Amino acid sequence: MAQGSRLAIYAAAAGNLAIAASKFVAFAFTGSSAMLTEGIHSLVDTGNQGLLLVGLRRAARPPDPGHPFGHGMELYFWSFVVALMIFTLGGAFSIYEGVLKILRPEPMSRAWINFLVLSVAILFEGLSFTVAWREHRRRAGRTRFLASVRSSKDPSLFAVLLEDSAALVGLTIALAGVSAAVAFDWPQADGVASVGIGLLLTGVAAFMANETRSLLTGEAAAPAVVADVRRVLEADPRVERVVEILSFHLGPQEILVGVTIDFRDDLPGGEIERAAETLARQVREVRPSITRLFLRPGEAVGPQGPVAAPA
Secondary structure (H helix, E strand, O other): OHHHHHHHHHHHHHHHHHHHHHHHHHHHHHOOHHHHHHHHHHHHHHHHHHHHHHHHHHHOOOOEOOEOOOOOOHHHHHHHHHHHHHHHHHHHHHHHHHHHHHHOOOOOOOHHHHHHHHHHHHHHHHHHHHHHHHHHHHHHOOOOHHHHHHHOOOHHHHHHHHHHHHHHHHHHHHHHHHHHHHHOOOOHHHHHHHHHHHHHHHHHHHHHHHHHHHHHOOOOOOHHHHHHHHHHHHOOOOEEEEEEEEEEEEEOOEEEEEEEEEEOOOOOHHHHHHHHHHHHHHHHHHOOOEEEEEEEEOOEEEOOEEEOOOO
8 A cells, every 4th residue: 555655656756846847947937926836836745745755654664662553643744744835835825926926917928938838737747646546546446536535544645646636726727827917918817826826725735734633633444444343243153242442543554443342241261362362363354454453341431431332
């Protein structure tokens, strides 16, 4: 899974770096505000991909005494940093630059350079988006796009997918702004496009920050994972009922699960221990992403003590 995320990140970083250079060259020749903000957008995206790679590398470190459950959640932290960078360096600056351009419009020169660079950028961003989209569809299947992004536990992938999507929409806005500035002799259109790009990036950053916040604060495993755990446990004749299943994502493919089980009253202590070992093995066979599994016989324990399970 991590390999697929890295492929999408490398493809996005290579494309964004080349595109950023071409946009800055276009800005130098034409003075287009939209090209400047698009260049900064691509540069920020390149830096973001570097941060995601740092997050993947640090998250892959094995457990140690200070982090007995591993370092998987570091990826969530670096993804949150990416969202902050998109908001500040991408969205806020684009809006600021666009407002300046609206208040102090300047005629655009050599507009054909902008059209050429934007067309090439759309091509490269489209290729990068295709790589991320294929990896996303391989994991999400037929799930709808927004629903699959919201349910995804791998921000390294959905961050690239959202960035590439925003880049394609932003390029379209920039193209429309440059076209309006040339066709209607209205230089303010270039600034309006910059503001539009900034608002787009701000919205994407807010969405990413909210999704990553949920993961950082302890998001549960998908309902399908919990259902599989319950199915395996309830199928064992030694289990009277499954009282409670608690889950917690330690990383995109690392899940901690705690289960409270009501075993049959006639089972001796040694048999309960053997049953727990067998059940733990069976659950991990069905869901290998469950890296930590704790089975506890008895009642559910809430914040105020034992909690009676519903009949």
